[in-house]
Amino acid sequence: MNAAPKIALTGIKPTGKPHIGNFLGMIRPAIDLSGRYRAFYFIADYHALTTYKDRATLQRHIYEVAATWLALGLDPGRVVFFRQSDIAEVFELTWILSCWAPKGLLNRAHAYKTAVQTNQDEGKEADEGVNAGLYNYPLLMAADILLFGSHLVPVGQDQKQHIEITRDIASSFNHRHGDIFTLPEALVGEEAKVVPGIDGRKMSKNYNNTIPIFDDPSAIRKQVMRIVTDSKSPQEPKDPDQCNVFAIYRHFAPPQAVERRLHAYRHGGLAYSDIKQELAHILAENFKPQRAAYEALLEDRAAVDRVLAQGAEQARSLARPLMSKLRRTIGID
Numbered sequence: 057m058n059a060a061p062k063i064a065l066t067g068i069k070p071t072g073k074p075h076i077g078n079f080l081g082m083i084r085p086a087i088d089l090s091g092r093y094r095a096f097y098f099i100a101d102y103h104a105l106t107t108y109k110d111r112a113t114l115q116r117h118i119y120e121v122a123a124t125w126l127a128l129g130l131d132p133g134r135v136v137f138f139r140q141s142d143i144a145e146v147f148e149l150t151w152i153l154s155c156w157a158p159k160g161l162l163n164r165a166h167a168y169k170t171a172v173q174t175n176q177d178e179g180k181e182a183d184e185g186v187n188a189g190l191y192n193y194p195l196l197m198a199a200d201i202l203l204f205g206s207h208l209v210p211v212g213q214d215q216k217q218h219i220e221i222t223r224d225i226a227s228s229f230n231h232r233h234g235d236i237f238t239l240p241e242a243l244v245g246e247e248a249k250v251v252p253g254i255d256g257r258k259m260s261k262n263y264n265n266t267i268p269i270f271d272d273p274s275a276i277r278k279q280v281m282r283i284v285t286d287s288k289s290p291q292e293p294k295d296p297d298q299c300n301v302f303a304i305y306r307h308f309a310p311p312q313a314v315e316r317r318l319h320a321y322r323h324g325g326l327a328y329s330d331i332k333q334e335l336a337h338i339l340a341e342n343f344k345p346q347r348a349a350y351e352a353l354l355e356d357r358a359a360v361d362r363v364l365a366q367g368a369e370q371a372r373s374l375a376r377p378l379m380s381k382l383r384r385t386i387g388i389d
Contacts (some may be wrong), residue, residue: 075266077259124351138367
């Protein structure tokens, strides 16, 4: 008898238009991963409440991220794609986990520690402006992961601690009650570490240094032309490994073009303005069909809702048995 396929789970926080860094660091690797695992990918709309309190903004971002993933190749026939808020079991499990999780474990979570340190540096009370949602964020993430028996969770380096917290809580629970939860492993993406934004820092909406995937070609070109470079002349040799333009270019240009540009970097004859123009053209053309699909999906929210509702039903079919077992285990049935 063949073993059941392992489950990979990814949460996608709806925080604005996805950009090139998201595509290279998360979207493309996750879609590739779905061919090797039973994939559960969800829009983490309740996680976004720590940031967004305006209904219209949150709704817009939810549909933008759903349309992005569908347009870029996520196949609902192969991936369980759903909205977190449609799975009531997630929130029931969050409360149960909160009754087993030591407060000290949450005190050490990076996001909370950073908020406290920032307040202290500014002479404020440690918890000023910190809502309980931010503090309990690791518990909600743990529930997302454990509810579906996830084996693998692709994350960035900054999210790795959340997987460790999840494992700590699950291990403690299992030690007392038996093997209820699957212990997940983190898959830390390498690509996300090497995608610079237009200012050379990691591409992030927090820094406003992104190149959005689906902006019109003129807007993409404007952002690309703003990428920071050094002051070397076209005739001077350059180090491609230190060039913010080439760090993006190498992911999208054909192999022959990459080799040609590498030669020009190392031996002279490359103008930054030329490779920027080429990169802008490649990005605009590379995503042209997907841009049309993205815009069509945003115009047909009902179609997106149908996909997410179908995924939610599949997700709940896996969540319900675990919650029934868990309720019996803890004495609530």
